[in-house]
Amino acid sequence: MVDDVRTVDGRAAAMLGYTRDELNSGAIDWRTSVKDDDIPAIEAALSAHLADNSRSFEAEYRMRHRAGHWIWVQSRGRVVERAADGKPMRMLGTRMDISARKLAEAEIAHLAFYDGLTNLPNRRLLLDRLHHAIAKAARGGNHGAVLFVDLDNFKSLNDTMGHDMGDRLLEMVAFRLSEVTRESDTVARLGGDEFVILLEDLGEDQQQAMGNAAAVAGKVLDSLSRCYTLDAHELRSTPSIGVVLFGAEHHTINDLLRQADMAMYEAKAAGRATFRFFDPHMQVALDASATLEADLRFALQRDELRLYYQPVVGHSGSITGVEALLRWQHPQRGLIPPGDFIPQAEKSGLIVELGQWVLEAACRQLVQWAGSADNAHLSMAVNVSARQFRQPTFVDQVLAVLERTGADPRLLKLELTESMLLTDMDDVIAKMTTLKAHGVGFALDDFGTGYSSLSYLKLLPIDQLKIDRSFVHDMLLTRHASSIVRAIITLAYSMDLAVVAEGVETRDQWEALEAFGCNAFQGFLFGRATPVAELALAVLPGGDTDCTPSSKQLAAMLDMSI
Structure with missing residues (x-):
């Protein structure tokens, strides 16, 4: 020593x-x-x-x-x-x-902070670097930006070409992102097909920083939109990009990532293959959407949902059935129409629970009507969402509701839209066939606005076509719409299918449809959707009268009441 x-x-x-x-x-x-x-x-x-x-x-x-x-x-x-x-x-x-x-230890540390597939920083390392970048920007006033990159239609590619091919595409995306960014930038993979780019030192002026961030977003868009060659396959994949700036103002990591994610979804809504900057109005819309979703969950628990019924009228003017339409009796906002909450229910997945509630309530109403000689013949049409229909247990749920309520399945008609038929046709046919064997009927709603292929019409066990209201509205105004209505009616009868015209609002429309051969109608001319009590009083035949009014008499009465 x-x-x-x-x-x-x-x-x-x-x-x-x-x-x-x-x-x-x-x-x-x-x-x-x-x-x-x-x-x-x-x-x-x-x-x-x-x-x-x-x-x-x-x-x-x-x-x-x-x-x-x-x-x-x-x-x-x-x-x-x-x-x-x-x-x-x-x-x-x-x-x-x-x-x-x-x-x-170094390998373990690398696995803890880097993505195993692309070798890019992972979420953990990104959050650490974003924390330092926010603090640095707050001290120096120099702006930074977060770019949220999501590949368009990646799931479809993964499902059709296999996960190995999907992984290789993600590796190429990671390489291209690294090519178009600076060494000082952070390119991270959050998981799946989601990537985040952290840009620093974009300038003290906000407009300058926005221009620099837009330039990088444009480079990313161009680079990732170029063709990919994988095993002799030429693939196309585009990104949707959300961008949010940060600077001297107070920011949190979660806020920035959420805002970039919101902007990315705006880019998708704008048609994909583009980028959008975060706008505070997006936050307002998101907050409103979150509040609506929370209220909707409570609506199921607090019995705030209501079924309204719109009559379907036959050729003689007699009511042959109704369509069940969902309404929401909000304690503060009053009666909310479906267009204001169904899209949010679809997005959140609540549509499955709502659909189950509607089916149950409609079948209970059928049972109540079964006890009246005047109303026992009425059929009940219930709309089914694509998400609800694709549930593996959908058939069992319908049969369970029928058994639990005791409703006659022959009076229940499930309405499907053409868009539901574009994927997994075999599964659609199998479910319909099983329910059809138990007596449940099917109608194709809004016919003429979707796929409209004769090939699937031959395969599907449907009973009825419903002419979309847009054609009914325009048929007296344009020859094109009139020809479509005639063709649908002719097609339906040629295939032994019933046909219902939706959206009938005027006597002229009604008479024209009768002239075309249509013998079932639905629309404001015959009655708006109402609660069952009002429907029974104002529309359903019965009481002291023994006769059913003619179609012209019924129309006259309804015209006076509107």
């Missing part, structure tokens, strides 16, 4: 590729073998031990091997002899090669 002389045994010498004599001869200074960056830590650990003999000396550092590479060494020791004045004279210790452990 006095002369700073170190002696090692043969094992410690072999660790560095030398013999014991070579290291102990003094020809090699131990300090020159230690990595310069590690010497301060060694000296600090040694000083701490010498100042307090109760603490052992321990240090981990790198030493150069004779072959030229670095190895990690762990040294432990203690002063075993001191002079009379307390000066350390001799120290004993051990030295161990911990390179394998250090390598494992």
Whole structure:
């Protein structure tokens, strides 16, 4: 210790590729073998031990091997002899090669902070860097930006070409993102097909920073929209990008990521393959949407949902059935029409629970009508959403409701839209066929506005086509709409299907439809959707009269009441 002389045994010498004599001869200074960056830590650990003999000396550092590479060494020791004045004279210790452990630790650290597929920073590392970037921008007033990148239709590619191909595409996307960003930028993968780019030092002026962020977003858009070649396949994939700036104002990490995500969805809503900056109005809309969703969940629990019924009138003017339409009696906002909450229910998945409630309530109403001779013949049409119909348990749920309520399945008609028929036709047909075998009927709603292929009409066990109201509205105004209405009626009868015209609002429309051969109608001319009590009083035949009014008499009465 006095002369700073170190002696090692043969094992410690072999660790560095030398013999014991070579290291102990003094020809090699131990300090020159230690990595310069590690010497301060060694000296600090040694000083701490010498100042307090109760603490052992321990240090981990790198030493150069004779072959030229670095190895990690762990040294432990203690002063075993001191002079009379307390000066350390001799120290004993051990030295161990911990390179394998250090390598494992580095790999573990890499896995903790980097994505295993793309080798990009993962969410954990992104959040750490975003935290520092926000603090830096707040101190210096220099703006930064967060770009949220989501690949359009990636799930379809993954499902059709396989996950291996999807993984390779993600690797290529990661490479292209790294190519169009600066070394100082952070490109991270959040998971799936979601990537985030953190840009710093975009300028003190907000407009300048916005221009710089837009330039990067444009480069990303161009790069990721170029063709990908994978196993001789040429693939096209485009991104939707949301951008949010941050600067001297107070920001939180969660706020920035949520706002960038909102802007990304605005880009998707704008047609995809584009980018959008976050606008505070998006937050207002999101808050309103979240409030609506929360209220809607309570609506199911608090019995705020109501069924209204719109009559379907036959050729003679008699009511043959009704369509059940959902309304929401909000405690503060009053009666809310479906167009104001059904889209949110679809988006959140609540549409499945709503659909189940509607089906149950409609079947209970059928049972009540079954006890009246005047109303027992009425059929009940219930709209089914695509999400509800695609539930694996949909058929079992319908049959369970019928059994639980005791409703006659022959009076229940489930209305599907053409868009539901575009995917997994075999599953659609199987479910319809099973329910059809139990007596449940099916109608194709809004016919003529969707796929409208004769090939699926031949395959589906449907009973009825419903002419979309847009054609009924225009048929007296344009020859094109009139021809479509005639064609749908002719097609339906040629396939032994019933046909209902929706949206009949005027006597002229009604008479024209009758002239075309249509014999079932629905619309304001015959009655708006009303609660069951009002429907029974104002529309349903019965009471003291034994006769059903003719179609013209019914129309006259309704015209006076509107």
